[in-house]
Amino acid sequence: MKHLLSAGDLSREEALSVLDTAERMESALAGREVKKLPTLRGRTVVNLFFEDSTRTRTSFELAAKRLSADVVTFSAKGSSVSKGESLKDTALTLEAMGSDAVVVRHSCSGAPHRLAGWVRGSVVNAGDGTHEHPTQALLDAYTMRRRLSRLEGLRVTIVGDVLHSRVARSNVLLLSTLGADVTLVAPPTLLPVGVEAWPAAVSYDLDASLPKADVVMTLRVQRERMGESYFPSAREYSRRYGLDRARVALLPDDAIVMHPGPMNRGMEIAAEVADDPRRSTVVEQVSNGVSVRMAVLYLLLGGRSE
């Protein structure tokens, strides 16, 4: 594995090796006073964030630091990028500085693919436009496996703005590789034309899919979509597709509730659902994210998956 651009690039074995490596990373650090492994000492990881994302950027930063890599973070604000420097020039600059891996977040779908053609090091897609966010899917799968002890045959309902969601695309690809059954639920306006080719079932009815779900993952829905007539109002969206207490009651007893964050409380997820420690994995997802990203960097930068 040279780059991680799409969750679809991972074979079942590669995906499982990321999850297993993440588990080993976590246990290696457990109980340590100094939360650092010497694995990537002397290697340089560049975080290239053309789009604001404190949570993902911090998670990658921490992951690289815990592996003892040198970490440089370029944010769009205040760097040459905001002065109109092209993606290609930025890539060549990083190349000249000698980076071993570039973690890139960009508002344009496919920007990491372009970057991978211009740099020698590994490229990790940390979210590109409305395309993919493969490490999010990996951390979600990791979280599901931790909580429910399996992935094969797991019934996962993903509800929300599938059309604009990179999290949904990566999750559908990865979860189907890992043998889970995915159902996408959204108003028809927020499903892409062509979704029928995805390895997932599609439904417009959240209530019908909940009693059969082991996992329900709610996606962030931007209120601005209302202005573009994707749905009539935030209230109507929330009534039909929001995960509230009444809907959670329809879930099987051990089902979990996930959200990639940041959440619109009261819109796609009710506050009491997000904060329910028994079902909600929102906080775990964040801490699991660091372990999974450590595993990805480790495997890309010459670590062996044994």
Next chain:
Amino acid sequence: MSGASGRGRTDDGVEMAIWLVEGVRPYGGRPVDLLLRDGVVAEVGRGLSAPSGAHRLDAGGLVALPGLVDLHTHLREPGREDAETVETGSRAAALGGYTAVHAMANTEPVADTAGVVEQVWRLGREAGLVDVRPVGAVTVGLAGVRLAELGAMADSAARVRVFSDDGHCVSDPALMRRALEYVKAFDGVVAQHAEEPRLTEGAQMNEGVVAARLGLTGWPAAAEEAVIARDVLLAGHVGSRLHVCHVSTAGSVEILRWAKAKGFRVTAEVTPHHLLLTDELAATYDPVYKVNPPLRTAEDVAALRAGLADGTIDAIATDHAPHALEDKQSEWAAARPGMLGLETALSVAVRAMVETGLLDWRGLAERMAAAPARIGGLAGHGRAVAEGEPASLVLLDPDARWSVDPAASASRSRNTPYAGRELPARVVATFLAGEPTVLDGKACL
């Protein structure tokens, strides 16, 4: 006496060389000799003797077709001379076998006045490699709000007959109706870029399975078909000529077939790239494959080929759209849409239409020369390869195979989607009114 000295003479007294093209096969038929003199095919026969001093061209094995005519070329001058000029674009056209091109109006400034179209026309004359026919904008500044002075452009030295806001759709139905009516006064034609703008806001590629996977905003086929349906009805209602640019979907072909069956005066073009390439190429995220309208599906390609073969689509037009490197070496969404086409059009058409048995050479000549010349109102182009007809010809080697090298293009730009691809058929020579513009595959000027 003109032939005896090996020189001909044009009307205005300029001496012209005489050419004897030997052993060429018009439309792929039996080999003959063509004597080109005074801008016309003076004699056709076997074993013609060369007048003294005449140039001889051994054309054994080559196919002769009328010089190609492009209804849709972006020459970028004035305004983006870093991407193309009238001269560099003319050279690319001649090398592609063209003897006439229609230069689209979306320059900077826009070709929406007699002054700008005359400038482009004059630059074309100075380059002298193809007849450059300026297209006039339909609306002032391509803004789609009020009509440009269409009559002034028609009456200018450039004698504009094709009007288009290409790059933008004339989306206001009332304005489109008026434009269709108005150009009847000088037998003009409105060439519509069919794209309903509200349905394509932010659109990056064909809406469908591939776009859904790639997370790129979709450009639905219905956005093209809706405008074509509206416009054929308008053209039928007011009895005007309508030309539809770069038809790209199977649905558009059906609507055009219906409109023609109704007897509406509607013509249409398809680009070489829409006859060969599909939206799967977007998976590379390389914007060299970004074009407007976008590459569609294999089903659309099949329908376009069938429509071109049965005459529903009248012409192949390149939509040659040069772009500077920095406008293509970027993220997909930031890149400008468009592809080079002039130097590869004939080869791509041979691959898509001739090798597949859908068209023979005569059929190809109809779609790439005769029909576009008729639509554009060019009397001296697209005529038969026959005695007494204008000596604007292309000679091509049907058996040649060549690999596309962007760096070898005569265009100032490099954005060809065929880089590294092997294509059939190669232009060996092009004659414009009896004068060679290309010989041995190289431009003469």
